[in-house]
Amino acid sequence: MSQLAWRKSSYSGGGNGNCVEVAVGADRLILLRESDAPDVVAVTTRARLAAFIAAIKAGDFDDFASPPRRPARYGPPPSPPRRPGLRSPYGLRADPSARRAFAVNSSSG
Known part of the structure; x- marks a missing residue:
């Protein structure tokens, strides 16, 4: 293999x-490597x-x-709070009035 011209980023600090x-x-x-492990080389294409x-x-x-982040001790981390009117991950729009109607109907017992 011929001698390669390795280039460092201008952000790469002073020789550490x-x-x-x-x-x-x-x-x-395109070949990529870390300067502190020059024998390990990643190879990719320009497009990638x-x-x-x-x-x-x-x-x-x-x-x-x-x-x-520290892993949760018991179970998965809590979901972020949902705000009315936001779209769900399934593309459905939350309807705040439906929640109010459900609360009124369910409390009448």
């Missing part, structure tokens, strides 16, 4: 070994790298950058 490097390899494939970068810019991976 904590950065990602990029190079163009054979068949114009472009899609990955677009997803990063769109915030699809922001949860990886935030501190990990």
Whole structure:
């Protein structure tokens, strides 16, 4: 394999070994590695790298950058509170008046 020209990001700080490097390899494939583990190389295409970068810019991976949440001790974490008038995950609109009517009818016993 010929000598590759590895490039570091301008965001990669001053020589602490904590950065990602990029190079163009054979068949114009994109190679990625971490500077502190240069023997481990990920290979991808330009199109896949472009899609990955677009997803990063769109915030699809922001949860990886935030501190990990502690797992719930008992059962899954609670659901966020629902507000009237918001769409459900199934595309249905919540109707606050239906809840009021149910509360009135169910209390009449």
